[in-house]
Amino acid sequence: MKKIITLAAVALCGFTAVAQPGKLKPVYYSLSFPNAAHHEAEITMTIPDVPAGKLKVRMSRSSPGRYATHEFGKNIYNVKATDANGKALKITQVEGDVYEIIEHPAEVKISYTLFGNHTDGTYVGIDASHAHLNMPAAFMWALGMDKRPVKFEFNDLGKYGWKVATQLKHESGNVYSAPDLQYMMDSPTELANVKVSSWDLKNTNGKVQKMAVAIHSDDDQATIDNFAKMVQKVVLEERAVFGEQPDYDYGSYTFLDDVHPNNFGDGMEHRNSTSIVDRSPKVGGNENDLLGTYLHEFFHSWNVERIRPKSLEPFNFEHANMSNELWFAEGFTQYYGEMLLVRAGFNSVDDYTGTIAGLINSVLANPAPGKYPPTQMSRYAVFVDAGVAIDATNYTNMFTSYYVYGGATALALDLRLRSEFKITLDDYMRQVWLAYGKPGKPYTIPDLQNTLAKVTNAAFAKSFFDDYIYGFKKNDYAALLAKAGLILQKAAPDKGWMGRIQARPMNGGLQIAGATASNTPLYKAGLDADDIILKVDGKDAKETSALADAVKDKKPGDKVVINYRNRLGDHEATVVLEESPAYQVVTFEKAGKELSQQQKDFRAAWLSSKVK
Structure with a gap:
């Protein structure tokens, strides 16, 4: 007997309510897994009522929650087309991810093999343990038919002992549906022996919503149930920021999670769910690490899924979707996802000081933020958001992630609002929600x-x-943090520093891997990617420890002589050491300083729980 669980309703990629299918016949997908051990699925797409003229079908090149392009078409093959009776139709591949059928009847069936062996939030992972499906990476679709309803038939569930974890609407048996293409593409699906823990949560408007975690891992049910209780705490803490939860479509929200060392870590937000992929062996023992991702992605159910940049509406599956606003959509979410771990009681203030330092260093210790604004870093997401490139880049000097850039901006704005206006970033986010997110x-x-x-x-x-x-x-982070009894100070004061160097043993020396940062002494001395460091102060440089050893007893202003080789021959450079621009954050208490009552109150108002 097939055991099927319907966990939640399907999500929309945009703001529209559930589309009414009208009289349009649905596009029907049938999935089977005769060769799951070798990461293959067999998919048949049946398209009824095909209009006269050329029929074009394609794979996507972008995916909701991702901003760079991804060539999903590379992982389908054995593409064939027939009529309803199985008679072959001529189908031609006209682009890498586009196929066309010029002559066809009213009903067309297109079949293909899908390969997937990359379990994350963007791609597909198939083996005998599960089928982890990101929809744009798995399913072809017909151009001009994006308003049609969609149905899915998931086969072989009993063969593998799989359940269905998805937001797709459960129709009957192993059949699920979506009202249109956008809805379908925003609905990740996990076919696996998932363990589910759910709870009812009454929203501030009185509506009861079903919340659930559905986790594919090697944990027992008791571990999943215990973890779900932890998730409940962070859900309430996030709701407190906005004052209410969204009204999730069909009244439910599901955390889909796949946990295994072979995975590729990721978290991908969707309107009524999130797809989380973790590389830990199990949930048990790694709960706090997982919670950070849960917090970040759940915050997106407000910020980005409903508080949505106009630049991402409607989402286009044929090319990259560029936005100037990711410093807010992702960066402010990054700030809250980490800070709320403290409010929820899972991290201490001392734990959080390392996170704060990381945000501040991203904008004060790296070259790019000194030249480029958050808006420009947001636009670069089309290249760096899990984008694939084989050529060298100069990201070291011209890019800083909009996640941390925006996170550092949110940190400063929160502290400034508290000190200058006696309001908080929560107040601001709540107003953005009421003005733009709630009304769509x-x-x-x-x-x-x-x-x-x-x-x-x-x-x-x-x-x-x-x-x-x-x-x-x-911003003046030192002054802002001092109001909360936190000290911003140099991480390595009065110590010599030549720069962070990534190098590997090569050809009798150490080859520099990647561009050197423009704010480092090494860069200023003329060394760059692919140069091979042969000697440091006259000593052979065969291990990366040679670089650290050369500066460990030196101070800013001291000099280090480096002999290196590149295509122009052998060279000698004198590197004048500087003090590292990196900062650390420590509490007044750890520094042996006494907190004033005002500082205690400020810190408590900022980092204490807001759940009533």
Whole structure:
């Protein structure tokens, strides 16, 4: 007997309510797994009522929650087309991911083999233990038919002992549905022996919503149930930021999670679910590490899935989707995902100081934020968001992740709102939610500025956006943190530093791997990628420890002589050491300083639980 679990309703990629299928006949997908051990699925797409003229079908090149392009078409083969009776039709591959049928009847069946052996939030992972399906990576679709309803038939469930974990609507047996293409593409599906733990949660409007974790891992049910209780705490802490949860489609939200060392770690937000992939051996013993991803992705059910940039509407599956707003959509989410672990009681303030230092170092210790604003880093997502390239890049000097850049910006804004206006970033986020997320109105950056002006004043909002969003001025983090009894100080004061160097033993020396950062003494001395360091202060450089050994007893201003080789021959460079630009954050208590009552109150108001 097939054991099937319906965990949640399907998600929409945009803002529209559930589409009404009308009289359109659905596109029907049938999936079978006769060769799962070798990572293959057999898929047949049946398209009824095909209009006269050329029929084009294709694989996607982008995926909801991802911003770079991905060539999903490379993993399908044995593509064939027939009529309803199995008579072959001529199908031609006209682009790498596009196929066309010029002559066809009213019903067309297209079949293909799908290969998938990369379990993460973007691709497909298939083996005898599961079929982890990101929809754009798995399913062809017909151009011009994106409003058609869709049905899925998942076969071989009993053969492998799989259940169905998805937001797709359960129709009957092993059949599930979506109202249209956008809905379908935003609905990741896990076919596996998942363990489920669910609970009812009453929203502030009185509506009861079904929350669930569905986890494919080597844990027992008791471990999953215990972890679900931890997730319940962070769900409530996130709801407290906005004052309410969204009304999830069909009243449910599901955390889909696949945990195994062979995975590729990832988290991918969707409107009513999240697809989390972790490389840990089990959930048990790694709960806190997992919670950070849960917090980040669940925060997206407000920020990005409903508080949605206009630049991402509607989502286009044929090319990269560029946005200027990822510093807010991803960066502010990054800030909250980490900070709320403290509010929820899973991390201490001392734990959090390392996170704060990481955010600040991302903008103060790296070259790119000194030249480029968060908006430009957001646009570069089309290249760096799990994008694939084989040529060398200069990202070391011209890119800093919009996650941490935006996170550092959110940290500064939160502390400034608290100290200058006696309000909080929560207040701001709540206003953005009420103005744009709840009514389903896509926003622009000027909209975010106008909302900040409403909770502060026009002058402050204009200055903040001009300086820190459109510009690349940096906040005074030391002064801001001091209000909470935290000290920002150099991580390695009065110690010599030549720069962070990635090198590997090669040809009798150490070959520099990747561009050197422009704010390092090594860069200023003329060394760069592929140069082979032969000697440091006259000593052979055969192990990476030689570089650290050369500076361990030196101070800023001291010199190190490096002999190196490149295509122009052998060279000698004198590197003048500097102090590392990296910072660390410590509490007043650890530094032996006494907190004032004002600092205690400020820290408590910032980092204590907001769940009533």
